[in-house]
């Protein structure tokens with residue numbers, strides 16, 4: 001078993017190598033549509049907000065989520081465990097007045113002391129590498145304002161892509177969780193108003209392949225039918241959690 005620090009280092013190495021090519025994996029028509037759906041959860045937080053808020057994007061990657069956040073009136077902070085990703089985003093946002101600070105940081109550790117009072121924290125497609133979800137959520141909560149909103153994703157154990165792990169113990173990304181357990185952990189970490197939704201059931205590869213309007217329409221129609229049959233969260237690949245401090 002790898003210790004948590006060793007595991008974080010391996011994850012950092014992977015993302016250092018991947019670098020800005022990650023942004024390209026969101027270029028197909030279907031992936032763009034999925035991304036727009038994910039970003040809509042962020043947009044909703046800003047509805048009816050008329051004063052500037054303090055925001056934090058954990059695991060910024062190439063800035064897919066931060067791009068949306070800084071379209072609104074914010075003072076924005078972001079972290080990533082990968083030096084390459086932070087260097088890339090520092091260049092990308094060098095002229096943005098809304099981006100205050102980007103920093104290499106491992107979310108398994110508490111956030112820097114003066115990083116506090118965040119009104120919105122996002123952690124999309126980051127926490128799945130780590131089984132220590134309660135510790136991470138407690139670390140994040142400490143840095144948030146009362147009433148602040150946290151949005152994060154975590155893979156669903158009850159999904160088609162988790163089947164190989166159930167059979168031979170080898171995972172997709174490493175960690176998956178069930179709906180009820182996830183809800184319990186979020187509550188135990190001190191968050192309330194927990195809403196859990198899901199997006200897709202089909203493999204990511206189909207989303208990469210669907211690079212024209214027709215195939216994307218077809219893919220989303222199948223997803224819609226599956227959602228009608230199974231309901232909003234059963235068998236989804238990723239859970240999206242929206243909760244309040």
Ligand SMILES: C[S@@+](CC[C@H](N)C(=O)[O-])C[C@H]1O[C@@H](n2cnc3c(N)ncnc32)[C@H](O)[C@@H]1O
Pocket residue numbers: 008011012015016022058059060061062063064065079080081082085105106107108123124125126129
């Ligand atoms: C799949 S990408 C997601 C990027 C972005 N959140 C998005 O949704 O487009 C995962 C990112 O999380 C970062 N990451 C992984 N482990 C992390 C950790 N322990 N602390 C902070 N960032 C981490 C990786 O370096 C990578 O940039």
